Amino acid sequence: MSAIEKFSALIIPSVILIVALLILFSKKDYFSSFLSGAKDGAKSAINLFPTLCALIVGVSIFSASGASDFLAQLLAPVCELLHIPADIFPLIITRPLSGSASIATFEEILSKCGVDSYEGLCASLIMASSDTVIYVISVYFSSSGIKKTSYALPCALFVSTFCVLLSCIIARMFF
Amino acid sequence: MLGKCFGVICVFSIIFGVFSGNIDEISLAIINGASKSVSLVISLIGIMALWNGVLNVLKEAGIIEKLSRLLKPILKHIFPWSFKNNVATEEITACISANMLGIANAATPLAIRAINKMNENEKRTKASPDMITLAILGCCSFNLVPTTIIAIRSSLGASITYALIVPVWVCSGVCCALGIILSRILGKLHERY
Numbered sequence: 334m335s336a337i338e339k340f341s342a343l344i345i346p347s348v349i350l351i352v353a354l355l356i357l358f359s360k361k362d363y364f365s366s367f368l369s370g371a372k373d374g375a376k377s378a379i380n381l382f383p384t385l386c387a388l389i390v391g392v393s394i395f396s397a398s399g400a401s402d403f404l405a406q407l408l409a410p411v412c413e414l415l416h417i418p419a420d421i422f423p424l425i426i427t428r429p430l431s432g433s434a435s436i437a438t439f440e441e442i443l444s445k446c447g448v449d450s451y452e453g454l455c456a457s458l459i460m461a462s463s464d465t466v467i468y469v470i471s472v473y474f475s476s477s478g479i480k481k482t483s484y485a486l487p488c489a490l491f492v493s494t495f496c497v498l499l500s501c502i503i504a505r506m507f508f
Numbered sequence: 509m510l511g512k513c514f515g516v517i518c519v520f521s522i523i524f525g526v527f528s529g530n531i532d533e534i535s536l537a538i539i540n541g542a543s544k545s546v547s548l549v550i551s552l553i554g555i556m557a558l559w560n561g562v563l564n565v566l567k568e569a570g571i572i573e574k575l576s577r578l579l580k581p582i583l584k585h586i587f588p589w590s591f592k593n594n595v596a597t598e599e600i601t602a603c604i605s606a607n608m609l610g611i612a613n614a615a616t617p618l619a620i621r622a623i624n625k626m627n628e629n630e631k632r633t634k635a636s637p638d639m640i641t642l643a644i645l646g647c648c649s650f651n652l653v654p655t656t657i658i659a660i661r662s663s664l665g666a667s668i669t670y671a672l673i674v675p676v677w678v679c680s681g682v683c684c685a686l687g688i689i690l691s692r693i694l695g696k697l698h699e700r701y
Contacts, residue, residue, distance in 0.1 A: 341673040344653060352565045363565045370564025375557040377613070378549060384510065386545040391517040393541030397533040398525030431510055440548055440660060448666035457661060457672055461654035462680030466647045472616060473643045474635060477623045481634040484694045488640065489647045492687040496648070499679050507675045508668065 381433060388437040392423070396441055417501045418452045420445065424459060425497055429466040429490065436460075454508055458500035463493045551663035552656065559655045563611050575608065576601035586645075586688055587638045596625035600642060610651045619646055637695025644687040650680045 356363045395401050405412075405419040412419040421442055427434040439460050446452035466489045474482050525534045566572070579601050584591045587600055599622035606615035623639050630636075635643075654676050662669045 337674045338671040341670040344673055345655075345670070348562060348566075348653065352562050355565055355569055359569070361568070363568065366568045367561040367565050369561075370567075371557040371561030373564075374560025375553050377560075378553040378556040381552065382545070382549045385549060386542060387514050388510070389545040389548070390538055390541035391514045391521075393537040393544070394525070394534050395517050395521040397530060397537035398521040399528045399530045399533075400521045400524040403524070403528075427513075430513065434510065434513060436548075436656075436660070437545075440544070440664075443661065443664050443666075448661055448664045449668050453661075453666075454668065454672075457657050458676060458679050461651060461657045461672070461676040462649065462683055464647050464649040469616075469646045470643050473619050473623060473646060474639070476620050477627050478631075479623070479627065479633060479635050479639070482643075483635045483640060483698060484691075485635055485640040485643050488687070488690050488694060489644050492644060492648060492683055492690065495686055496679065496683045499682060503675050503679050507671075 381436075384433040385437060388434050389440065392434075392437045392441045395423070396445065415498060417497060418446075418455060420452045421456050421459070421497075424456050425494075428459060428463055429468075429493055431468060432465050435465070451504060451508075454504040455501045458504055459497055462500065463496040466490055466493050548660070548663070551659055555655050555659035559610070559653075563609055566609070567611070567614070572602060572605045572609070575605040579604060586641060589636065589638045590626060595628075596622040599625060603642065604645060607646060608650055608652050610653060610655065615646065619643070637691065637698070640695065641688060641691040644691050645684060648680055648684040648687050650684050651676070 352363070352367065356367070401423060405422060408422055409419045412422065417425075423438045424435060424442060427438045439456055442456045443453050467486070470482060470485055470489060474485070522534060525531050576598075580597075583597075583601055583604065587597075590596055590600060599618050603615050603618035603622055606612075606618060619642055622642060626636060626639055653673065657676075658669050658672065661672070
């Protein structure tokens with residue numbers, strides 16, 4: 334386990350090291366390409382803000398009103414059957430729909446259950462290893478004139494449901 | 509679409525709150541939620557600026573092309589039709605590499621271009637198996653370094669941050685494999701009937 338942790342901790346520093354070496358030893362001006370990329374990154378983070386503001390307020394209301402606990406209680410038997418914590422249920426709904434909505438629910442789960450809790454780790458794995466299925470499929474196909482997506486959506490939704498179950502299993506195995 | 513989600517959540521929760529007597533908590537949650545979104549975005553600005561800058565350097569240094577070349581022998585088996593007819597192979601490999609590096613805003617236009625090219629000669633309205641495999645791989649997001657998740661976790665004071673990377677690889681790797689296998693099987697069945 335500690336070997337995996339050490340290896341994981343090395344990944345980001347080594348990417349930065351490669352970039353630093355490129356900037357130092359290349360004739361091309363890689364530092365200015367870093368700057369222009371960073372500018373775009375900051376811009377897209379700021380563009381995220383208005384949506385995120387609305388959605389985090391929405392999710393906070395949902396949680397504070399007791400509605401989310403009520404829903405979690407209703408779904409508890411189903412979740413128990415599948416061995417997934419009921420608290421991550423809002424994330425299972427929002428993850429396929431929208432990136433910013435899932436960030437808002439993700440944040441809510443982390444602050445409610447604790448970042449390093451079992452629920453928090455499950456949610457992190459789901460966030461990192463699945464994507465906004467419905468958004469991706471509609472964007473990929475709609476611009477190329479494909480009207481019938483055939484088995485794409487059911488198959489993708491099946492895989493992302495499987496991803497939820499697997500995330501919970503992996504969270505139990507690794508931590 | 510998002511507007512409707514927001515509307516439904518708010519109306520449902522506020523009515524629920526009135527009946528369950530949680531209206532004080534709700535008014536507090538509205539104010540706290542708004543300020544929480546600011547601190548979240550501030551931590552995201554830092555990591556997204558840094559990582560996007562890093563990825564831009566890697567892109568201009570030709571790392572995506574190198575990764576594409578490494579991936580090609582594997583992708584040949586995943587997209588048999590495209591590689592046999594030599595259609596859109598460059599776009600497919602570049603798209604998958606961009607997805608792996610986490611450059612979503614590069615991956616999406618590449619995927620659209622790949623699907624357009626696959627459709628150029630056929631002008632079909634129904635998605636082909638290779639197109640669906642590409643879309644499903646886009647949904648699984650095999651991401652080598654999940655920076656956004658790490659940033660959100662560490663901004664909330666997590667002690668498990670980097671250690672998450674390997675479990676994420678296992679999880680998304682298995683999901684991608686399942687997606688590819690399912691897509692191939694369903695593709696074969698659809699061709700037959």
